[in-house]
Amino acid sequence: MLELKMSKFRAVVIIVMSLTVGFVGGAYYGFRTGIYNLGLLEEIVQGALSRHQLIAIDKGNIDFVKFHFELNIDSGLHRYIEYNDSGNKLLSKHFLHDLTNNLDRYVDVMVDYRRDNPIVFNSKWALPSKEDDKDTAFWREQRFRDSEKMLNEIKQFLRLKGVPETALTSQTTRTQ
Numbered sequence: 431m432l433e434l435k436m437s438k439f440r441a442v443v444i445i446v447m448s449l450t451v452g453f454v455g456g457a458y459y460g461f462r463t464g465i466y467n468l469g470l471l472e473e474i475v476q477g478a479l480s481r482h483q484l485i486a487i488d489k490g491n492i493d494f495v496k497f498h499f500e501l502n503i504d505s506g507l508h509r510y511i512e513y514n515d516s517g518n519k520l521l522s523k524h525f526l527h528d529l530t531n532n533l534d535r536y537v538d539v540m541v542d543y544r545r546d547n548p549i550v551f552n553s554k555w556a557l558p559s560k561e562d563d564k565d566t567a568f569w570r571e572q573r574f575r576d577s578e579k580m581l582n583e584i585k586q587f588l589r590l591k592g593v594p595e596t597a598l599t600s601q602t603t604r605t606q
Contacts, residue, residue, distance in 0.1 A: 465525055500550035503540050507584050510537050541591045548597045549584065553577030 486494045510533070522530050556573035585598045
């Protein structure tokens with residue numbers, strides 16, 4: 431009787447261990463595959479954006495391309511702020527080591543650029559207009575508030591990094 435109980439116990443332990451190993455292995459594989467697929471999809475989108483930028487360059491619309499890159503710098507700074515506030519640093523260090531290893535250096539490059547080149551991003555794009563219907567106006571008001579918050583977070587971060595106030599003035603409107 432004792433042998434039968436031990437056999438059942440061993441069987442349960444083996445099943446639980448097998449399920450645990452299978453789950454952990456599957457989660458690890460799925461997470462890594464998901465990150466890899468995200469990278470693939472981002473490269474596809476980046477390729478399409480590059481095509482538009484190259485056409486703009488060919489047509490002499492350098493300001494359009496420059497503006498796009500300027501917005502990417504401002505967005506990159508904001509993504510860094512968000513990552514520091516709520517990103518999963520443990521998993522990122524493990525699964526995205528190539529990116530996290532140089533993250534502070536990437537940010538320093540953007541901050542150094544912003545010292546000499548004022549912010550481009552502004553929130554005025556989201557202001558409601560009198561032609562908007564009720565739903566669009568509501569959406570724009572939310573986007574405006576979100577954009578204002580984003581702009582203030584970028585400015586505060588740049589201030590902490592020693593960027594002068596003159597660089598915190600939008601290039602597009604020259605207003606604060």
